[in-house]
Amino acid sequence: MKIRLSQASDGERAVDIWRRAVDATHDFLSAPDRAAIEAEVRGFLPHAPLWLAVDQHDVVQGFMLLDGDRMEALFVDPACHGRGVGRALVEHALALQPALATDVNEQNPGAAAFYERMGFARTGRSALDGQGRPYPLIHLRSGR
Template identity: 60%
Template sequence: MIKLRPSRPEDGDRVVEIWAAAVDATHDFLTPEDRAAIGREVAAFLPGAPLMLAVDRRDRAVGFMLINDAHMEALFIDPEHRGAGIGRMLIEYALAVHPILTTEVNAQNAQAVGFYEHMGFERTGWSATDGQGRPYPLIHLRFGV
């Protein structure tokens, strides 16, 4: 049974683990140098961010989402739990709070692009670089009218 709850300070190490495992499983397009640099940035920021966690019956995080206003900044699922509906659960929660929701996805992450489009997100634009100016194109997506 998966439940959702807000993150707490003691969840910090676990959410960084989830991020690292998910990125390593899906972001093979990153250079090793960029993967390491992004990892350092995430480890410095993510533990203190206000996340919504998906937790198992032992209250161990298996996925998380970060929403800033009506923009989903992050959605990561532990690779061992992918395909179990956790991403859908987190998105449905986000849409209950923000019926119009935007996000971005790396264009090279075909699985994520397919997931968001399957969930009903529509493409609204494209950027040649990521938010830090690295050469990883982003697809801008929106759900809702």
């Protein structure tokens, strides 16, 4: 597995991974909210500077979006779950920024457990997500 920066041609694959990952892990989203979020994602994700985990054939398996000391997004193709893709991306992020913060949906306990295994600690909770929707967030920070 290799970690590289995204190119314009990676945009649709990133959106596809986002969609597949959300469908696999975010069953708590209402249908209208899911549609609204996807519209937002389609508008910015293909043009965002992403870090990609790619296989030996340069097929994107997962991506993350970093903004300074914040990991704003980490999504792995569900077909690649359990293969170290998320771990590789987080380790890369921590190498770039040892003091890293992120948020996870409280209704996605698997994500919180993953970050805790990676050494992140809970630092707080918000009752609403970043867009004011009723999806509580757990705030996490790396312990490095």
